[in-house]
Amino acid sequence: MEQGKCIIVSAPSGAGKTTIVHHLLGCGLGLDFSVSATSRPRRGQEEDGKDYFFITAGEFRRRIAAGAFVEWEEVYPGRFYGTLRSEVERIWAAGQHPIFDVDVVGGLRLKDIFGARAFSIFVSPPTIEALEQRLQLRGTETPESLRTRMGKAAEELAYSVKYDHVLINDDMGQACREAYEAVRGFLQAP
Ligand code: 5GP
Secondary structure: OOOOOEEEEEOOOOOOHHHHHHHHHOOOOOEEEOOEEEOOOOOOOOOEOOOEEEOOHHHHHHHHHOOOEEEEEEEEOOEEEEEEHHHHHHHHHOOOEEEEEOOHHHHHHHHHHHHHHEEEEEEEOOOHHHHHHHHHHHOOOOHHHHHHHHHHHHHHHOOHHHOOEEEEOOOHHHHHHHHHHHHHHHHHOO
16 A cells, blocks of 8 residues: 555644644645544534444444554544544545544644655644633533533643644644645645
């Protein structure tokens, strides 16, 4: 299998990572979204096979044993998420570059695995208060899940220094432009 390049985008959830990933996908850079598998329930408008492959925790464990994942993680208790080997191979076989939307630990693991073939971006909220406000506005969190996510976010911010590029998301339009320039530069380099 001819290995191509890949793009890793990580952030504390609510930092605007998904919007940036969607923007990059629409820029004609030859990127394709690597659809992860997860055992968490489907939310709102999410589609199976497009946002995630939604599978049970039991099926997830079977696939771990079968070696189906490049990396996987129990991001929240009982909630598994993993990058599928089959997705990476499918995208490279089509001559494109996978883009991964993964948590901070998964992102660093993917960078370790793919090395110089990977460009890792950390999307950072301007402040931790701004992040809390965004999550509240999104309206998908219960008070308890908000507390869990905020606790995790504080830990995750400390990892930003290990990323190739830190993108401070103060203004979404500006962040999208900066992400585009950084990714284009990486993909054009030999
Ligand atoms: P959410 O439940 O909000 O969709 O995702 C929760 C977190 O899991 C996010 O930070 C998301 O990027 C991360 N995530 C999604 N897919 C994967 C994956 O395949 N591997 C890892 N390590 N994290 C993932």
